[in-house]
Amino acid sequence: MKEYIDTGKKDTRSGFGAGLAELGRSNPKVVALTADLKGSLKMDAFAAEHPDRFFEVGIAEANMVGMAAGLAIGGFIPFIGTFANFASARVMDQIRQSVCYSKTNVKIAASHAGITLGEDGATHQTLEDIGIMRMLPEMVVINPCDYNQTKAATLAAAEWNGPVYLRFGRPGVPNFTPADQPFEIGKAIKLNDGDDVTIIATGHLVWEAIQAARELETKGIDVDLIDIATIKPLDKEAVIASARKTGCVVVAEEHLIAGGLGEEIAGVLAQACPTRMRFVAIDDQFGQSGKPAELMAAYGLDAAHIVEAALSLLR
């Protein structure tokens, strides 16, 4: 199996901050807004370098979405930054009408997504946002897996003409994808070719899926491994081709089963080539306080659970 090397743990939100800073220097049309979370979103560099293009709107996310829509109508490319829960569920109607239905070029930077937000507990651990966002017509949903990919996705989001929901996280995680990689929205990233089982992962679960594939390899099982950074539009061809080859699919994500990537892929495969599947995701419950790694293990979102899911398909 292909080697993937952890070059050191880095948080994906810092990848966003680095991408935004780069955009600030390269694209005078990029503006940024935050709802009292400039530091948490790593927007400090952009704010310091471009105070005229940075807007602190206070703890008022609905207004932030609307202001961004207005700036987009005026020809700017606004990035709005807050925690994923407040960037999705709290403002779904504003995003629906002022952004998606109005086709305004707003980029939603949603940090601290998922259970790895950790100690703050369930009020802040959004596990529904992928579902909420992928239901909206016009919306692109991106969930990159590490620092480098998040930075690349941030640059790509600015180039895309239309709404983008960019989901990333709080804790440091292995940084293993190439620096300065191209990021093609809507394109699956094949991490390994194998014939026995397909493992599809997104976000923080991609590194766990790599560890799972390594372990399965030691048992003589070859994994077809796919990183789905763009959840919507989904690279259906890549998913269908892999499912046809292996005949069984595991989908791993830091989200509820309901509305998640697994359900989306199940919907595609049910119509194109019905395939046996396992979901490594959270089933119909809220999270709780704890350390990220501890929570990932407790809620079954780690390499060990991906291995188990794959083996259960092959038994």
Next chain:
Amino acid sequence: MEYTLQQIASQVRRDIVRMVTAAASGHPGGSMSATDVLTYLYFKEMNVTPETWTRNGEGIDQFFLSAGHISPVLYSVLARRGYFPVAELATFRRFGTRLQGHPSIEKGLPGVNQAAGSLGQGLSVAIGAALAKRLNGDPHTVYVLVGDGESEEGQIWEAAMAAAHNKVDNLIAMTDWNHQQIDGTTEDVAGLGDLRSKWEAFGWTVIDADGHDFTEIERGFAEAHKRMGLGKPVMILWHTEMGHGVDFMAGTCKWHGKNPSVEQCAEAMKQLEETMGDFAL
């Protein structure tokens, strides 16, 4: 031929009543309370024409309707001003129309910048558009109309705070203060209270004017312009009457979102002079 503002407004009110009667749905009450203000805005006030209008608003004045349900008045004023054929008013709310129940950019109706209908969102959008003008060095003005009932939405007050904080002083926000909403008066339903004090407390300059008297409307806008560029956002509270212009529709919440019968429409037409020619039904 040149029409007076009164003549245009009379035709717009005819259009509104005929549109909602033909569609057997829609919101005539608030449309008729905002008719005089929107007529003045498009025929006298704003520096924009059907020829210069673009959605991004570069180099022109820009209007956002936040209370999207009063789409009939917006559509009529736009059509009468020449943004699209007056005949198209007959398609209001019909399948395939550009004149959706609530304004939409989906089908590319000229003059519409943004979808509105789910309430409370347009003021925020207008603030963003005003900030875009500031960043672009564009000296033109952004206008936005919100409903008084709509001002019960929390987002309006989020926006109020943000506009003052960001010193958005190239924006003229307006409230159609007709004191009525679906379930009753704004006092009975929600205790809306003293809007002047509320907006002033949020750091805005507030102007009051009669929204049915064109001399007063002219004064209101002139006062607002005197306060552009002074570091504070401006709110004009237009004192209006729901259903204004037709005696049995005026001053009551009953006509917020209800269409007249064919007989009631005929009765209303007797009270509103046809000045510019009715659209064909």
